Amino acid sequence: MTIPLRDTTTAPRRCTHDYQVSCSNCRLGTICLPLALEADAIDQLDEIIQRGRPLQKGDHLYRESDDFKSVFAVRSGSFKAYRTTDDGREQVTGFYFPGEVMGMDGIAKNSHACSAKALETAAVCEIPFNSLSDLSVKMPTLQRHFFQLMSREITEDQQLITLLSKNTAEERIAALMLSISSRNARRKLSATNFRLPMSRIDIGNYLGLTVETVSRVFSRLQKLEVLQVSNKEIEILDLKALQDVANVIIETE
Amino acid sequence: MTIPLRDTTTAPRRCTHDYQVSCSNCRLGTICLPLALEADAIDQLDEIIQRGRPLQKGDHLYRESDDFKSVFAVRSGSFKAYRTTDDGREQVTGFYFPGEVMGMDGIAKNSHACSAKALETAAVCEIPFNSLSDLSVKMPTLQRHFFQLMSREITEDQQLITLLSKNTAEERIAALMLSISSRNARRKLSATNFRLPMSRIDIGNYLGLTVETVSRVFSRLQKLEVLQVSNKEIEILDLKALQDVANVIIETE
DNA sequence: CGGAGCGTTGAGTACTATCAAAACAAGTGG
DNA sequence: CCACTTGTTTTGATAGTACTCAACGCTCCG
8 A cells, every 4th residue: 555665865777666657557546647548648648748856844845935846646645735835834625536637827927826735655656747738739539538627626725615614523524534535536545434644733733723623523333333533543434424414404494 | 078979789791990900900909919019910810700799788799608619808898708507606706807818718619618797888809719719720920819818717716716705804805906007007097096897786796795895995995094985986095005905915024 | 763744633713605684776667 | 656576784692613822642754
């Protein structure tokens, strides 16, 4: 499960490990770029992607206001994206798991709008944006897919907005657990048993709650036998109930 | 100020009104698509844009789950975008003023992720997405600009996320007033005197507050002589103070 | 083993929501 | 033009959810 790499802060550019894979044989398949592309197209994409950047827990992939050069697809491990507010506080804007693409917020101003930090040992595919643009011009399908990827990021942000704007602490936590569950399922991992890579602090920050509230909600959901929580290990005991909690039950009429 | 069009539900396709303008002589200039394009490019863009769709207050430009065909640039008037949550409630995701582009959330799934409703009499430029895609392939600059536009939408959503996650009612209202103020300024309108096109309900919905709270905050800011509020008419009396309210003063150390 | 950071739990508080009522504005039809 | 309806906005009283402050148990790692 964990990556067979460690301690390679200065990663050797090419070695024979599994991160050497190409897009065509990547086990993440079509998750990262939902490409129903011809083999030829995949090869071209493959050309521009730079692999082999293992990061340790706590390492930054990029920082806010860094020059924007590339977007990144997570290959293994996980990341949090966050921005620093005017008054110095941190706002977590998203968590990223294998197959998901980060950094598109940097396109607007040619500098990253948020920082990305590894929550555990992690590896990414770096996709230089200029090359991607150029290739998109030649390959309308790729352009379309990338538009879709960005659009999806927009709709996901809007879902979070709704969550923050309308939902209670329990609903927010339940929604996050369900989100992580389904993203796991997409990668053929267990939808009911998983380990949270992020701290309670990050969860609270992301969901607009304090750590204490997050902790209390977990305790409550455990008491209700909806979740089994043991530190970062989560087991969904009652999926239906969890969905009910998330869905806002309110049936006034 | 209001548009010289009314009652044209079935808008005549071509008439001699001012909405006949082309991109090259549009007084919104580079606001909508920040195009530093060559004249030739602008003409090509102009070709694909469909104008003359005046809407009345309350009319929908598109609805959630409508087929996605186009994005829209606001020409006059204003819109709110909203999505309906699973339990039937409404979540306002944004307000759109002249020069701003709506509908990019629809690209991901080829159907609109939210509805767009005119807050007052309004007109738009419709930009068919397929044509835009095709043109982008031929014009890398246009592709780049459109990527940037989408990226900007992402960063703006993230700002709203931060606002909802971290800020008090007063801070949220202040931030919205400042946002509207600066968007007005960009269009060479007054940054201190303006009319809110949306209701208190919409403001509250957008900012994750109840109507009552919105109203109370306006009253308080008025008492503090930061704002002059008279129904929908807003005057910013003390910009500095308003920025202080928005910026989270908290200077613990 | 001990410290540092993380996570949990408790008590009290505060901000915002909820409920309720009334003033006000806008639109309709007689 | 006015009575009437409907929806919006404001204000007040009360309640509840989540925050703050505080203490303590747990983990991880040097």
